[in-house]
Amino acid sequence: xxxxxxxxxxxxxxxxxxxxxxxxxxxxxxxxxxxxxxxxxxxxxxxxxxxxxxxxxxxxxxxxxxxxxxxxxxxxxxxxxxxxxxxxxxxxxxxxxxxxxxxxxxxxxxxxxxxx
Numbered sequence: 001x002x003x004x005x006x007x008x009x010x011x012x013x014x015x016x017x018x019x020x021x022x023x024x025x026x027x028x029x030x031x032x033x034x035x036x037x038x039x040x041x042x043x044x045x046x047x048x049x050x051x052x053x054x055x056x057x058x059x060x061x062x063x064x065x066x067x068x069x070x071x072x073x074x075x076x077x078x079x080x081x082x083x084x085x086x087x088x089x090x091x092x093x094x095x096x097x098x099x100x101x102x103x104x105x106x107x108x109x110x111x112x113x114x115x116x
Contacts (some may be wrong), residue, residue: 004034004078011096012092014019014093016063016084017071018042019042019099019101019104019107019108020040020041020042020051020099020100020101020107021040021041021042021078021099021107021109022038022039022040022054022099022109022111023039023040023041023078024038024039024041024111025037025038025039025097025111025113026087026113027095027115028101029086029111029116030084032087033084033085033086033087033088034084034086034087034088034115035082035083035084035088035093036056036065036067036082036083036113037080037081037082038054038080038081038082038083038097038099038111039071039078039079039080040054040078040079040099041077041078041079042073042077042101043073043081044073044074045072045074046070046072046074047071047072048102048103049072049085049102049103050069050071050072050073050074050101050102051069051073051099051100051101051102052068052069052070052098052100052101052102053067053068053099054066054067054069054081054095054097054098054099055067055071055097055098055100056083056086056095057095057096057097057098057110058088058089058092058093058095059092059093059094059095064086064088064095065085065086066083067081067082067083069081076089086116092115093114093115094102094112094113094114094115095112095113095115096110096111096112096113097110097111097113098110098111
């Protein structure tokens with residue numbers, strides 16, 4: 001039994017789901033602010049586990065905007081959502097997008113958008 005314990009512990013450990021993946025993203029100037037469109041995918045399973053948001057960050061990590069996703073997208077993968085009215089400081093030449101999962105939190109990978 002002593003030899004089986006490590007194996008049993010591994011089997012009892014919950015598997016982490018995949019992070020949300022940003023498939024593509026664009027930013028368009030809209031007067032004095034910006035609109036960001038993000039297409040992401042995630043193996044949503046329902047209300048208990050889904051991609052629940054993404055945010056726009058400056059190169060130094062300051063959050064400029066947060067798009068909360070209020071429901072799962074089990075049957076709609078990948079999917080695109082937008083956020084308007086983002087004020088990007090003068091001199092910032094790119095932003096990064098980071099996606100979030102309800103269970104696993106913020107994804108490690110980010111997506112870089114060069115600003116025109």
